[in-house]
Amino acid sequence: MELLAIIGALITLAGSIFLLLGAIGLLRMPDSYNRIQAGTKASTLGTILSFAGILLIMPGWWGKLLVLIISVIITNPVSSHVLARAAHYMGVPLTKTTLVDKYREEEEYIAVKDQNNEST
Amino acid sequence: MQIKNILVATLIGFIFWVLLNNTLDPLILAIGAGLALILALLFCARCNVFSELKVTPAAFGYTFLYLGVFLVELVKSNLDVASRVITPSLPINPGIVEVKTHLKSRMGRMILANSITLTPGTLTIDIHEDTLYIHWIDVQTEDKQGATEKIVRKFEKYLEKIYG
Incomplete structure (x- = not known):
């Protein structure tokens, strides 16, 4: 029992380290999109590991923790995708070292198509 | 095909109910099954997201x-x-x-x-x-x-x- 609690605490600690690295990533990355990348990934695994650690300390909570882990896995990528898409629509600039932006071309193509539809 | 959608939605709702309640008391399970079915009928009456799901062992x-x-x-x-x-x-x-x-x-x-x-x-x-x-x-x-x-x-x- 004691041993399980120690292992659980260590796993929770590992999760917190990932969350900390995610926070550092948020500060160090040069533009919104890279920040979203750092934020999403680190927070997903960090949260899962934290919950897994709590699971070992409190085995009775497994059902609720499983629900939490599933909702984190499903909602985290969706929210980061929506943030990135909204940022791109608003014209938030990409960092200077960016190599390509295929999505810009697609957006322009859609805008032109919409204009044509309106004029006809 | 619509029955499959409602069944899958009911099953998902029921599994979440059991996980959150953390009990196997027959009364609680019955209430959960009823609620899951009602919610699936209300909110998934016309949905078709699950009809593409293949239910095979593979x-x-x-x-x-x-x-x-x-x-x-x-x-x-x-x-x-x-x-x-x-x-x-x-x-x-x-x-x-x-x-x-x-x-x-x-x-x-x-x-x-x-x-x-x-x-x-x-x-x-x-x-x-x-x-x-x-x-x-x-x-x-x-x-x-x-x-x-x-x-x-x-x-x-x-x-x-x-x-x-």
């Missing part, structure tokens, strides 16, 4: 395989981002590339997009019919074919079996 097997691949990729992704973040020179090489998918079903595409977001250095920005726009933290190839090979293929081969 699909179940591939779901577990896929979960395994996904978890490995998730851990790799985190280590990758963590190492980039703590390297003083910040080795990033970002860009937005487009890739193509063979998946036809909406559910399959959604899961593919979510998986791509949670794997090393890639973030799905938008999906347009069969083209996904992906922000890649370390662009290795700008070419559509090459990017598809590198980003999509490893998940697609499993999702194809599950959703077609």
